[in-house]
Amino acid sequence: MGTTLNGTVDVPVVVDESKDAGENFPGDKKITVVFVLGGPGSGKGTQCANIVKHFGFTHLSAGDLLRAEIKSGSENGTMIQNMIKEGKIVPSEVTIKLLQRAMRESGNDKFLIDGFPRNEENRAAFENVTKIEPEFVLFLDCSEEEMEQRILGRNQGRDDDNIETIRKRFKVFMESSLPVVEYYNSKGKLRKVDGGKSVEEVFEAVKEIFSPYSAQANTVGNSKVSTVKGFLRWWPDFRIDGSHVACRWFRTARRILSRILTKAMSPKATYIFVVCIAVFAYVYMPTIEGYM
Ligand SMILES: Nc1ncnc2c1ncn2[C@@H]1O[C@H](COP(=O)(O)OP(=O)(O)O)[C@@H](O)[C@H]1O
Ligand SMILES: O=c1ccn([C@@H]2O[C@H](COP(=O)(O)OP(=O)(O)O)[C@@H](O)[C@H]2O)c(=O)[nH]1
Numbered sequence: 437m438g439t440t441l442n443g444t445v446d447v448p449v450v451v452d453e454s455k456d457a458g459e460n461f462p463g464d465k466k467i468t469v470v471f472v473l474g475g476p477g478s479g480k481g482t483q484c485a486n487i488v489k490h491f492g493f494t495h496l497s498a499g500d501l502l503r504a505e506i507k508s509g510s511e512n513g514t515m516i517q518n519m520i521k522e523g524k525i526v527p528s529e530v531t532i533k534l535l536q537r538a539m540r541e542s543g544n545d546k547f548l549i550d551g552f553p554r555n556e557e558n559r560a561a562f563e564n565v566t567k568i569e570p571e572f573v574l575f576l577d578c579s580e581e582e583m584e585q586r587i588l589g590r591n592q593g594r595d596d597d598n599i600e601t602i603r604k605r606f607k608v609f610m611e612s613s614l615p616v617v618e619y620y621n622s623k624g625k626l627r628k629v630d631g632g633k634s635v636e637e638v639f640e641a642v643k644e645i646f647s648p649y650s651a652q653a654n655t656v657g658n659s660k661v662s663t664v665k666g667f668l669r670w671w672p673d674f675r676i677d678g679s680h681v682a683c684r685w686f687r688t689a690r691r692i693l694s695r696i697l698t699k700a701m702s703p704k705a706t707y708i709f710v711v712c713i714a715v716f717a718y719v720y721m722p723t724i725e726g727y728m
Contacts, residue, residue, distance in 0.1 A: 461536040462566060468546045469568050471553065473617055474576030476605045477583035477590070478631045479638060480550045483576065486639045487548055491649045494544040498552035501534040502526055503594075521595050523604035525554045525612065528561035536566065546649070555612035559619065573620040574645060576631030576638070580606055 470493070472480045484495040502520065506513040512530055519526050531552060539547055549570075553559035563569060583606075587597050596605065620626045629641045 461540040462568065466545065467539070467566075467568055469570045470548050471570045471573045471620075472548050472550045472576070473573055473613065474631055475578060475580070475583050475609045475613075476602065477587035478576040478578040479586070479635065480576060482635055483574075483638060483642050484548045484550050486635075487642060487646060490643065491546075491646050492544075493546045493548045493649075494539075494542045495548045495550060496535060496538050496542075497550040498531050498535065498554075499550075501538060502531065505530075505534060517595070521601060523596060523601045523608055525558065525608065528558050531558065532562055532565055535562075553616050554608070556615055556619070559616050570620070570625065572625045572627050572645075573617070574642065575617050575620075575626055575628045577628055578631035582632050 472484055474480050481497060484493075484497070487493055488495045499520075502516050506517045506520075510516075516526055516530065535549065535552065553562055584599075584602060587602055588599070590597055595601075617626065627645045629638060629645070631638055
């Protein structure tokens with residue numbers, strides 16, 4: 437296993453082409469992406485949760501997607517787990533596939549991508565594969581002392597939230613991620629915020645930056661609709677085998693539905709509509725399954 441530039445490591449990666457990983461996403465669809473960058477513990481996840489509530493973006497944490505991939509028992513799981521434990525950057529192709537799939541499955545067209553791109557290679561690969569350039573990059577600037585304190589108090593049971601790995605992550609951030617921040621600065625796309633302040637103060641500054649998007653905040657940001665959509669996403673996998681034809685039928689229907697929801701309906705009407713679909717699916721799916 438050889439180390440390459442920018443903290444990535446040359447490791448064998450399993451690419452399962454049989455899975456519908458969403459590699460062709462977004463195709464012709466117009467997508468708005470904001471990258472949220474900052475050191476480990478700078479408050480990216482915390483601020484993203486606030487932005488979602490106010491501005492109708494879907495939050496995709498690259499770290500969370502990688503941790504979910506480990507839990508799912510994927511063939512890349514052990515490799516990802518080892519890299520995260522060492523604070524290293526997982527190969528771009530793995531992270532990008534996970535991001536593409538999550539974007540496609542969300543049905544939304546506005547995304548906060550949190551904690552990615554982490555190096556120049558991540559950045560270039562994402563742009564090459566998806567042809568998406570970020571609208572802007574939100575950068576939470578915070579001192580290492582503050583970030584260290586926050587991570588040590590985070591208590592999420594993460595393998596990498598120990599002092600030894602934290603130091604390695606800081607080093608990777610300085611050497612590999614800051615050049616990405618600089619790149620976007622040179623393109624006039626960087627929006628820098630003092631992340632060392634309280635959560636509320638940071639969000640005040642963040643709100644200013646996102647204010648052009650408030651008029652566009654759409655039904656996806658409505659928390660009840662998000663909850664029901666979350667249920668729709670989870671339900672078929674729970675009820676029947678995920679590869680089953682009925683499950684694929686349901687996913688397609690859900691994607692079409694999501695598109696309608698994000699464009700055309702008020703939050704209340706959307707909520708009622710989604711609940712009706714969920715009830716209909718719950719009652720009739722076993723029958724449909726029997727015929728397929
Ligand atoms: N502005 C802030 N002031 C104090 N603590 C914060 C602030 N923002 C986040 N935190 C806390 O710090 C920890 C790390 O924040 P998190 O959002 O998980 O960071 P990141 O996603 O950048 O790793 C969490 O426990 C969170 O509650
Ligand atoms: O695009 C990414 C995002 C995360 N990681 C790995 O996941 C870890 C945790 O990242 P996350 O963003 O969840 O946490 P943070 O370091 O910002 O606290 C990192 O140290 C990396 O090992 C990665 O390899 N690529």
